[in-house]
Amino acid sequence: MNKKGHVLNAILLSIGLGYVLQPSGDVETFVTIAELFVPIVLGALFPDVDTAFGKHRKTLHSLPVLGVILAYPIYFGNLQFVWIGVATHYLLDVVGSKRGIALFYPLSSTEYGLPVGVATSSKWADTFTVVITLAELAALALVQFFVVDLNTGTPREAVGALLTGLPV
Numbered sequence: 001m002n003k004k005g006h007v008l009n010a011i012l013l014s015i016g017l018g019y020v021l022q023p024s025g026d027v028e029t030f031v032t033i034a035e036l037f038v039p040i041v042l043g044a045l046f047p048d049v050d051t052a053f054g055k056h057r058k059t060l061h062s063l064p065v066l067g068v069i070l071a072y073p074i075y076f077g078n079l080q081f082v083w084i085g086v087a088t089h090y091l092l093d094v095v096g097s098k099r100g101i102a103l104f105y106p107l108s109s110t111e112y113g114l115p116v117g118v119a120t121s122s123k124w125a126d127t128f129t130v131v132i133t134l135a136e137l138a139a140l141a142l143v144q145f146f147v148v149d150l151n152t153g154t155p156r157e158a159v160g161a162l163l164t165g166l167p168v
């Protein structure tokens with residue numbers, strides 16, 4: 001996927017996720033969208049920095065890199081939501097192109113992608129990006145309502161009961 005696709009995906013995802021997290025549709029929703037917008041767009045642009053530094057679709061397109069970015073809000077209390085942009089970039093590169101990305105780099109240079117990918121030059125690229133974004137929003141909404149409150153990080157009741165029921 002090219003920059004335009006990644007930015008389109010990140011913008012739509014920020015707006016949709018704003019409504020998932022604050023469904024009221026009033027000022028709260030727009031504040032949430034504003035809060036999500038820049039971090040997610042920055043995250044969505046970050047992996048392709050490896051076109052200049054490292055090996056493209058490898059160095060910054062791997063799960064270890066996503067893990068490092070995910071660790072920032074947990075350990076340092078900053079960069080919240082950037083991981084969402086990085087994760088959606090990976091997903092779009094995996095399903096939205098024939099080439100794929102090296103998810104386990106530097107352990108392995110094998111690139112994972114779907115052979116059905118839509119080329120970035122295709123007239124269907126934007127439509128495809130929107131469809132992927134809607135699927136992502138559906139998945140995030142399911143997480144928000146049934147697994148964990150993404151606003152606070154608090155597990156939902158059923159998940160909490162499951163976790164406390166586990167032998168430690």
Ligand SMILES: [Zn+2]
Pocket residue numbers: 001047048057061089093
């Ligand atoms: Zn990429």
